[in-house]
Amino acid sequence: MKIKMSLLKIMFRETLPVTLITLLIACPYALFTREVLNWQNPWIAIFILAHSIAIAALSGRYRSRSFAFVYTRGFTRDELWFHKMLSTALSILAVWLPVSLIVWLPVRSLIQDKLFISPYFPLMMIREASVPWVWLGGYAILLPLFHYVWIRRAQPLRGENGVVFLAVGVVIVIATLMTFRWHAQWFRILIYCLSTVMIITCLVAGRILHRTLEVQ
C-alpha cells in the first residue's frame, strides 16, 4: 500500500496538539526527574495511558465532521486504517524518540551527574537504557486496543459498551502486573506471548471492522 503523504499529514495533524503537549511534559520529566527510571514508574505508566487514550480519542472521533470529510474523499477503508495506524505510530515516535534519546544519549545522565550531582549517574544510565523499550511495549499494547475500542463502537452493532469495559479490565490487569516487582521467567514469556496475540488480534480485527464502520 502506498503512503499518501497528504492523508498522513491530515491524520497526523489531528493528534498534533496532544503530541506537542505530551512532548513538553515528557522531555523535561526525562531530563529532570531525579529518580532512576524503571519499568514500574507509575507516573510514566499514567502518562503512556493518558497519551494512548488521547491519541485514540482524537483519531476515532467518528461522529465529527472532519472525520466524515476525510472518509468521503474516495480513500478505501483499508487505506484510511493504514494511514491512521501510521499517523498513530508517528505521533508516538514524535514523543517516544526524543525522550528515549534523552535517556540513551548521555543528556539525562549528564544533567543528573553535573547539574544535580546525582549519585546514581552515570552509573544507572545503562540500567535506564532498556526502559524506553518497555514504554514502547506499553504503547504497543494499549494503542491497538484503544483503536479497536473506537472502531468497534462505530460499528452498526449492539453491545458497544462491552468493549470499553474490556479495555478497562486490560488496563487493570496491566496495572496489577506492575505492582509485582519480579515475575518468574515462564510467566514473563507467557505475558509476552499473550500480549503479542492481543496486539495482533486487535490490529487484524480493527482493520476488518474498520471496513464496516458507520460514518455520520
Added chain:
Amino acid sequence: MNHILYGFIPLAFIFLIAGLISLSKKKNRPVSAPRTNTAASITETIILFSAGCIALICISCFNNGILLKLRELRPAFAMTHIIITAIAAAFLLSAALLSWFGRTAMAVILMTIIFFSYNAAIDKAPFEGPGYIMARIAPKDSWVPVVNYTFEINNGLQGVEVWINGVFLGTTPFKMTGDEFNKKVLFLTEPPEGFAKAPEGVPQENWKQPEGNWFKVQIVGIEKEENISRQGISYLSKFKDYYAKIKYAGEWGINCIGTSGGGGDFYQYDYEVSLNGHFSVTDKIEQENRERFNKLLQKARLADYKVDKEWLATLDTYGERGWRDVQKIAENEKELSEILDRWVKWKYGISDDMTQKQAGKDLDDICHQVDIKRDYSKDSFEGRAIELVYDKLDVEYIVKKYEKILKSRNQRSLASAMVLYQVIELWDKKLNDEEADKTNIIEKKITPELIKLEDFRKAAVLGGPEIEKYLLRQYQREKRIEGVELGYRNYEYTMGMFINKWLYHLAFMKSPVAQEFQEKNRQEIMKLAELIINNNFNRERNPPEFLFYDLNLGEKSMAYEYWASYSEHVESSFPSFWWEILKKRWDYLNRLGSLATEEMYVHCWKITKRDAPLMGGYLQQALIVLPPDKRKPVTNVIVKELLGIANKKRQEIGLDINAVHYFQEDEPVDMAREFLVKSGDEESFQWLFFKYGRNQKNYLKGRLEQNVMDKSTPEHSLIQILAKNEDSELRKLSLEAIRKLSTAANRKILEKLLNDSDEQVRSAAKQVAAELEEIKNTPVSELVSEPKGN
C-alpha cells in the same frame, strides 16, 4: 513509592473512563441490530481470555495463591485449592463464551466478580477465623502446616536407635512427619521414669544432669496461636522439652545432647533434630583415629615436614575434621601451614605451571562442591584452594562469570556465588597491589553492578571511583549521622541503631579518596565510632576497624585520641569479669601498635577494678593478650605489685615473708611467673625453681606437667628450659614434650638427653627415641582414618 503505585490503579481507571467517555456520544442502536459479528466476537473473546488467564495465574500462583506449592500442602487442602481454581477457570471460560455471544460487558463484570471472590477465598488460607473463607471451605485442619522432621546424629553416624519420651522412633538417619511424631510420642509435662529429678531448690528446667542415659532435647514444632490483630489463628514455631535416649550397637549413648532447628513458610516446615552422644565403640574408634592422626603429624615432623603424596592422601582421609585440627595446631607450628597448602594443591592438582583451563576446572569443581554442601567459608579447605588457585584464572573470565551471577536472581543466593566473590576480592587486591592508582577491571565492572544491587558493603570492599563517588554524593545529600528519620534509603540498621548508611560505608573504606573524606569528616567518624562502641547491642564494646585507619598520624590519630573514652566505656562491657575488661583494654592498645607504651599497658592493669578473687588462671588468660615485647616488663610490674600484696598479707598474719611454703595469695604471682616461663623466660623459671624446687618439687612439677601434658604442642622454649635444668625429673619432663612435638629443634635436645649424665634420663630418652623411630618406620597406610560407624 508503593502507595503511589497502588494509587495508580484507581487513577488509571478514572483516566480510562474519562477518555472513553469523551469518545462516546449516546446513541441507541436499534434492537434489531446484531450484537456482534465474527471478527468482534473472536477479538473480544481472545482479549478477555488472555487478560483473564494472566489475572488467574497472578492470583493463583503469585499473590495469595499457592498453586505452585501444592506439593507442600496436605492432600485435602491441595485438592480444595485445585477445585477452587478449576471453578474460577470454568467461570473464566463462561465469561469467554458470553463474550463470544456479544455480551462482553457482562463477561467482564462476571470475570471481575469471580476474580475478586477467588482472591478473597484463598486469602491467607492457612489461618482459621471468621475472616478467612478457606477455613470454611476446606476440610477441617487440612490447612494446618505440614511439618517434616529429619532425625540424625551430628557426626553422621548411621544406625543409631532413637527413643523419645520412651517411644522408639527409628534408626538414624530417618524422616517422619509432624503428625506421625505427635501420634507416636506423647508430650510429657513431667520427666519420664528414670530421668533424674532436680535436687531441692534447683528448678527442674535448669537441671541438666539426668541419671542414666536420658537427655533433654528441645524439639521445635508448630502450635496454634490466636492472632488478635488479624482475627484468626496463626501457626508459630515453638520449642518443647522432650526426653531422649540413643542406642548404638546395643549400647545406650552417654553424655548426650540434642538440638533442633529449621523453618519454612505458611504451608510447610522442615525441621532437623540433631542428636549426639558417646558410645564406647565409636569413642574407641575416635580415640584410635586421634592416635593415628597424631602419629601422622609426628611422621611429618620427623621428616622435617617433607611429606609425599601418600602421606597427603592419608591425611585426606581425616576430611574436614583433619583440616580443622591441623589448622588449629598450625597456629603455633607454622610449618604445618605449608603442609595444609600442599594438601590442597595435591587434592586439586594446583601447581605453578598449571593452565588457565585447569584452574577453571578446579574453580568449577569447588563451586559444584560448595553448592552441594550449601556452605562455604574462607577458612575451609575449599577457601584455601581458592586462595591458591585464583591467580591462575583469567580475571576477565572471572569478571564475566561473576557479572552473570549478579544479574541472575537465582544464582546470587548459591554458595558458589560466595566462592566467586572471594576470587573477585583476591584479584582486586592483587590488581591494586600491582597498580594502586589505576582503576582495575573489577572496580569498573563489578563495583557498579554491586551498587545497582545496593550491596554497598561488598562494593566498598572492592572500592573504585564509582563507589567513592556514589557514597560521597549520597552523603552530600544526607549528612545526619543517625536516626530513623533518615529513611530506609539512607540508614543502615546496625546494632539497634539507624546509622547514616553513606557515612558508615565511607568510614570503613580504604582508599585515598575515602581517607581524604575521613580526614575532613573526622568529628563525624569519631561520633560514629562512639555510637558503635557505646551501644547496648555491642556489649562487648568491640571498636570498629576504621578507628585504627589513621594510626600514621601518631598521637593525633583517632584511635589514640579515643583511647581514654574507650577505656571508660569498656568498664560497662560484657563479660564484666575484670580479666575480660583488662583483655579488651590491652587488645585496644595492641591495635595502637607502637603508639601504645609500656606505661599504658601497666596503667590498664592499675585501673582495672579486680573485684572478683584474683585467680592466677584468669590472670594468665589476660596476659596472653600482651604483645611479645611487652610481656616481660608488664608482667614483672604485675608480679611486683602482687608480691607486695601477698607479703603484706603475710605480715598481717605474722608469717615470714622469706619463708617458702604454700600461701594462697602467692598463686597469682606464681601463675604470672609461669606465664613468663612458657614464653621462654629463664629468669622466671629460676625464680620458681628457687622458690619451689627444693621443698615443694612435686608442686612445681605438677604445674609444669600441666603445661606439657595438657597441650598437644608444648612451647619449644619451655622444653629447652626443662631440658637444661639441673633436676633430672624436669629433664625427663622435657622428654614427654619431645615425644609429642618431635620437631628438628626438639630432636636436637633429645640427642643431648641421650647422653645425659643421669641414667634414668638417658633411659627415658632412649625410649622416646625408639618410639619416634617406630613412628618414622610406620607405613602411612596404617595411619588412615577409620569411619566411625557403618
